[in-house]
Amino acid sequence: MSEINIPLVTRVEGHGHVNIRLRDKEIEEVSFGMHEGARYFEAILVDRKWSEVPEIAARICGICTVIHAVGAAKAVENASPGFEAPETLEKLRKLLVYSSHIQSHILHLYFLAWPDYVGKESALAAVPEYRELVKKAFRMKGKANEMTEIIGGRMVHPCTVMPGSLTKSFDIDDLKRYRKRMADILEDLRMSAEIFAGLDYPETTVETEHLALHDGKEVPLDHGDMKTIAGPEFQPSDYLKYIRERVIPPNTTKRSYMDGKGFMVGALPRLNINHRFLREEVREFFSGFPSKNVHLNNLAQALESYHFGLEALDMVDEMIEGKELYSPPKEELRFDGSEGVSAVEAPRGILLHHYRIGKDGRVEFANIITPTAFNFEHIELALKEGLPQFADSPPEKIKFEAERIIRAYDPCISCSAHVVKVE
Amino acid sequence: MINIGIFSLSSCSGCLIEFLNLEETILDLLGFLDIKEAQILKTGTFDGVFDMVFIEGSPTNEHEVEKLRELRERSKMLVALGTCACYGGVQTMVGDVGVESAAKTQYGSVIPLKTIVPEGLGTYVDVDHMLYGCPFERSELLELVKSVIMKMDYRDREHSVCTECILRENRCLLDKGKPCMGPVTRGGCDARCPENWMYCTGCRGEYSDMNVESHRKKLREMGYSHEDILGMYNKYYRRLERE
Ligand code: SF4
Ligand code: SF4
Numbered sequence: 001m002s003e004i005n006i007p008l009v010t011r012v013e014g015h016g017h018v019n020i021r022l023r024d025k026e027i028e029e030v031s032f033g034m035h036e037g038a039r040y041f042e043a044i045l046v047d048r049k050w051s052e053v054p055e056i057a058a059r060i061c062g063i064c065t066v067i068h069a070v071g072a073a074k075a076v077e078n079a080s081p082g083f084e085a086p087e088t089l090e091k092l093r094k095l096l097v098y099s100s101h102i103q104s105h106i107l108h109l110y111f112l113a114w115p116d117y118v119g120k121e122s123a124l125a126a127v128p129e130y131r132e133l134v135k136k137a138f139r140m141k142g143k144a145n146e147m148t149e150i151i152g153g154r155m156v157h158p159c160t161v162m163p164g165s166l167t168k169s170f171d172i173d174d175l176k177r178y179r180k181r182m183a184d185i186l187e188d189l190r191m192s193a194e195i196f197a198g199l200d201y202p203e204t205t206v207e208t209e210h211l212a213l214h215d216g217k218e219v220p221l222d223h224g225d226m227k228t229i230a231g232p233e234f235q236p237s238d239y240l241k242y243i244r245e246r247v248i249p250p251n252t253t254k255r256s257y258m259d260g261k262g263f264m265v266g267a268l269p270r271l272n273i274n275h276r277f278l279r280e281e282v283r284e285f286f287s288g289f290p291s292k293n294v295h296l297n298n299l300a301q302a303l304e305s306y307h308f309g310l311e312a313l314d315m316v317d318e319m320i321e322g323k324e325l326y327s328p329p330k331e332e333l334r335f336d337g338s339e340g341v342s343a344v345e346a347p348r349g350i351l352l353h354h355y356r357i358g359k360d361g362r363v364e365f366a367n368i369i370t371p372t373a374f375n376f377e378h379i380e381l382a383l384k385e386g387l388p389q390f391a392d393s394p395p396e397k398i399k400f401e402a403e404r405i406i407r408a409y410d411p412c413i414s415c416s417a418h419v420v421k422v423e
Numbered sequence: 424m425i426n427i428g429i430f431s432l433s434s435c436s437g438c439l440i441e442f443l444n445l446e447e448t449i450l451d452l453l454g455f456l457d458i459k460e461a462q463i464l465k466t467g468t469f470d471g472v473f474d475m476v477f478i479e480g481s482p483t484n485e486h487e488v489e490k491l492r493e494l495r496e497r498s499k500m501l502v503a504l505g506t507c508a509c510y511g512g513v514q515t516m517v518g519d520v521g522v523e524s525a526a527k528t529q530y531g532s533v534i535p536l537k538t539i540v541p542e543g544l545g546t547y548v549d550v551d552h553m554l555y556g557c558p559f560e561r562s563e564l565l566e567l568v569k570s571v572i573m574k575m576d577y578r579d580r581e582h583s584v585c586t587e588c589i590l591r592e593n594r595c596l597l598d599k600g601k602p603c604m605g606p607v608t609r610g611g612c613d614a615r616c617p618e619n620w621m622y623c624t625g626c627r628g629e630y631s632d633m634n635v636e637s638h639r640k641k642l643r644e645m646g647y648s649h650e651d652i653l654g655m656y657n658k659y660y661r662r663l664e665r666e
Contacts, residue, residue, distance in 0.1 A: 008462060008468075010462050010463075010465065010466045010467070011462075011463065011464065011465065011466065012463070013436050013463060014436060015431075015462075020452045026486065035486075037433030037480075037482070037483035037484050037487055037538070038430065038483060038526070038538050039433055039483065039513075039514040039517070039536075039541075040517045040520070040522075040525040040526070043517065043524070043525035043526075044513070044514070044516040044517055044520065044525070046520070047519075047654075048654065049654070052654075055624060056516075056658075059435050059437070059512070059513045059557065060435060061435050061436065061437075061440070062434075062435040062436045062437020062438065062439070062440045063436060063437075063440055065435070065437060065621065088628065107440075107443065110465075111443070111464065115465075115466075121467055122459065123464075124449070124450075124453065124464065124465070126467065127450065134450070135447055135450070138446040138447045138449070138450070139446070139447070139545050141443075141444075141446060142444070142446040142447070145444055146447075153615065153616065153618070153619035153621065154615060154619075155441070155503070155559045156437040156438075156440050156441050156444070157437060157443055157557060157558060157616065158619045159616045159619055160619050160620075160621060162621075166623070167619055167620045167621040168432045168619050168620040169620075226478030228520075295442070301622045311436060323597075328620070330652050334482075336488075374587075384507070403466075412436075414435050
């Protein structure tokens with residue numbers, strides 16, 4: 001018997017490890033663990049004021065910070081009786097989410113995943129051969145970040161997102177500045193879709209379900225019901241009825257299950273469920289949805305980035321044409337002890353925020369389930385599915401393929417507030 | 424060439440992301456800096472001596488403390504990247520709840536890996552430079568890197584966010600009834616939040632000349648309770664003890 005260990009998975013966000021046991025050139029056991037330090041957000045949020053929730057929740061993760069802030073704001077709004085978000089606020093937040101997703105996808109696609117496909121240790125090491133492409137990747141990410149800053153006030157951890165409002169006014173000039181940047185990178189986003197549609201992906205197909213938001217109109221990121229490819233569609237507030245969390249010894253790692261099985265969330269599930277709503281220009285690059293080959297999550301992210309770019313441009317054009325202005329409301333949210341749940345799509349998949357807020361405006365209860373916590377069980381399933389074909393190969397190759405599978409999910413391990421391993 | 428390493432303890436990774444947000448400037452810096460190890464960016468590890476390590480996050484368990492000590496030993500210069508590394512960061516709020524009870528809230532009956540209440544890196548090792556903010560400001564990172572390349576001094580800013588607001592002729596948010604931390608928070612962010620009509624929540628922490636007493640008095644006059652004020656001060660790290 002021999003063992004292969006990856007003590008620290010590289011080119012992913014956060015700290016994860018893999019342990020593979022081989023016997024007679026067969027893979028006997030694979031386990032994936034996360035050893036991120038615990039930061040206890042759900043406990044920290046209790047007793048904090050409603051207005052602090054997005055600010056604190058954003059610090060769960062620096063990559064998907066925008067969607068944490070927006071998801072938290074929406075959950076708090078849902079706990080405020082009678083509150084309905086004005087349309088312009090929703091649109092501005094959507095623009096913010098679009099730019100943030102593009103930033104996150106480009107970071108993952110070019111800096112975390114792509115080096116595997118060109119045999120490099122990092123995107124920076126690829127610079128001598130691919131200088132122009134790496135520069136373009138930085139440029140797309142940079143412009144997307146600038147758009148995030150225009151609306152959010154800051155690239156990492158936006159400061160304008162409050163439950164019920166954005167803190168500042170927006171005029172046509174702000175919209176135009178956003179528009180210009182998106183227009184600047186649109187061609188490069190198209191090019192990315194083309195590049196990632198042309199890569200040669202390995203095959204690692206896991207047959208269990210995929211879960212994403214669905215509204216029958218678009219690829220929704222900030223609203224909608226939760227839906228699987230074949231199975232039920234349900235309201236986010238019913239998540240406890242469908243999703244079970246379980247602890248499997250010897251780890252005290254919480255894993256998520258539907259119908260007793262691990263499931264996948266992320267760009268691939270989003271498009272498997274919503275590919276009909278992809279823009280025409282995007283669909284021409286790939287017509288193979290639904291697919292359960294986890295490596296295609298990379299492709300799905302590249303397609304989505306172009307799609308979100310096109311959608312954002314149309315929306316911002318409409319707002320400019322309709323002279324849509326925004327100024328923050330005077331009145332503040334009220335609370336009466338109600339609960340609020342929100343389900344949004346983080347770049348890596350469904351993200352749930354759930355709060356109860358007391359009459360005094362302070363949080364009484366908080367539950368947050370992040371996409372990587374949802375995906376945790378599925379990643380292990382994919383390793384079990386994808387590695388046996390390489391069992392004969394040298395350990396370096398097995399390690400490489402294991403990391404490549406994990407990277408396909410674009411895991412965000414800091415996010416997994418829920419997931420900790422006992423030593 | 425200056426050998427550097429970029430590492431992460433318990434954190435949100437936002438400061439790593441902010442580092443990468445230097446975008447193409449990173450390509451220019453590669454003429455001077457050799458990135459030997461950075462888990463998020465490249466495969467492989469490095470066993471030699473670093474001229475400079477950047478560490479984000481704060482230790483939340485003994486393993487991380489060990490890792491920090493080990494990094495200190497083989498680095499000529501250690502930079503605390505962001506407020507977590509400087510002072511502990513938002514995860515220090517767990518101190519109010521107590522680690523044990525937080526673990527129960529979060530994980531139910533099963534208590535995970537023994538956790539410690541997070542504190543800044545300086546509690547455990549010598550820190551050469553601090554880049555404040557949650558996340559830190561890229562302009563200050565560049566200033567520091569340039570000063571190291573050119574062998575010049577790097578100095579912390581010792582003025583408040585308030586000062587930066589005044590320079591920008593912003594209307595004072597405290598005067599508008601908002602719980603702004605600007606007067607007791609270190610500048611250097613160009614009053615980022617007030618610029619966006621959001622009161623400063625103190626993410627860059629304290630500076631040398633601040634007047635906590637008069638700020639607290641002002642907040643009390645505005646109607647904020649003792650509890651409210653503790654909550655505001657003890658968000659990015661523990662600045663006020665309960666009396
Ligand atoms: S200082 Fe803020 S941005 Fe940086 S790692 Fe800590 S929580 Fe994240
Ligand atoms: S204004 Fe205050 S909270 Fe905002 S970035 Fe500056 S120091 Fe941080």
